[in-house]
Amino acid sequence: MASAVRTGAAALVVALAVLALAGGGHAQLHYGFYKGKCNGSDVEAVVQGIVKARFARESPIVAYLLRMQFHECAVNGCDGGLLIDGPGTEKTAPPNLSVKGYDLIAAVKAELERRCPGVVSCSDIQILATRDAVALAGGQAYSVRTGRRDRRQSRASDVKLPAPEYTAAQAVAFYGTMGLSAFDTVLLLGAHTVGATHCSAIKSSRLYGYGGKVGATDPGMDPYYAFVYKNWVCPNTASSDGNLVFLDDQWSALRVDNNYYKNLQRRRGVLSVDQNLYNDGSTRWIVDLLANNAGLFQSLFPQALIKLSEVNVLTGTQGEIRKVCSKFN
Numbered sequence: 001m002a003s004a005v006r007t008g009a010a011a012l013v014v015a016l017a018v019l020a021l022a023g024g025g026h027a028q029l030h031y032g033f034y035k036g037k038c039n040g041s042d043v044e045a046v047v048q049g050i051v052k053a054r055f056a057r058e059s060p061i062v063a064y065l066l067r068m069q070f071h072e073c074a075v076n077g078c079d080g081g082l083l084i085d086g087p088g089t090e091k092t093a094p095p096n097l098s099v100k101g102y103d104l105i106a107a108v109k110a111e112l113e114r115r116c117p118g119v120v121s122c123s124d125i126q127i128l129a130t131r132d133a134v135a136l137a138g139g140q141a142y143s144v145r146t147g148r149r150d151r152r153q154s155r156a157s158d159v160k161l162p163a164p165e166y167t168a169a170q171a172v173a174f175y176g177t178m179g180l181s182a183f184d185t186v187l188l189l190g191a192h193t194v195g196a197t198h199c200s201a202i203k204s205s206r207l208y209g210y211g212g213k214v215g216a217t218d219p220g221m222d223p224y225y226a227f228v229y230k231n232w233v234c235p236n237t238a239s240s241d242g243n244l245v246f247l248d249d250q251w252s253a254l255r256v257d258n259n260y261y262k263n264l265q266r267r268r269g270v271l272s273v274d275q276n277l278y279n280d281g282s283t284r285w286i287v288d289l290l291a292n293n294a295g296l297f298q299s300l301f302p303q304a305l306i307k308l309s310e311v312n313v314l315t316g317t318q319g320e321i322r323k324v325c326s327k328f329n
């Protein structure tokens, strides 16, 4: 009898452990997690107010925040690890050296600490601020669950982000490791509907060294665009490495819309990885679908961002709520 009880109890413990694992971190995220927790302040409204003011004077903030969400969530999850200052942290890894927007996160944090110290995590601020910027830039508004906590770890050696020359298959495989699908991959790369790249990301791979051949230009690039990049924006001199190329047409480069996909259909994708989504038959149909249906992109892009925002989050009593986003407590 006693051993039957022990066996039953052991089975229960195992079952609970399995359930906890299956639930992962995000089972504990909630809509409106901060409601009633900030001395009468509406946390999401405070974030939105600060993002709105910044967007009004610096609209590229939408690009900075979207890229930040990706570089944050794709390295050990959406845990604020990217925000930590100091030698050897995620922020110091090469792909992160051109990430911007840290000052906005710090400004939101300072305001929230003033209103309710130690309540709102830096990782939630990143996700809320990106959400607000996307809506301000013409994207569809969406709700996000909150309750993330900040990790007490940030290591440059953990930063293994995809390269701009990735094939579609490599990109899909990368997102697959985060539990995201090929469809999600194509949707998320739609973030390149805003912002810019440095010429350095396309000079050797697309303009002057395609396929490893000196001087070769990617034949998969619209010849007029290749001509413009080579002669004006990214000439073949070291000093052009830091020049900027919009990832979408200039008129649309600060608008969250489906024009990025239309450009891929016209061979005007800027990074190889962008154009590869159209060149590969297994993702081309998704590009076509999103290019031909603006409403579909608007409704699905937020869903992909939400999935990304819930990758490997810390919740409950895990991690900490940092006082300053760039430092562990």
Ligand code: HEM
Pocket: 060, 062, 063, 064, 066, 067, 069, 070, 098, 100, 162, 163, 164, 165, 166, 171, 188, 189, 191, 192, 194, 195, 196, 197, 198, 199, 201, 247, 271, 273
């Ligand atoms: C295979 C995946 C991806 C690759 C290889 C990639 C690569 C790049 C590269 C090389 C740049 C230019 C950086 C620079 O020169 O400063 C860039 C910019 C950008 N990326 Fe991605 N990216 C990927 C996925 C994503 C995702 C998932 C998002 C967001 C959800 C994103 C958002 C952005 C944004 C908004 C910019 C413009 C940033 C700015 O204007 O400051 N990217 N990306």
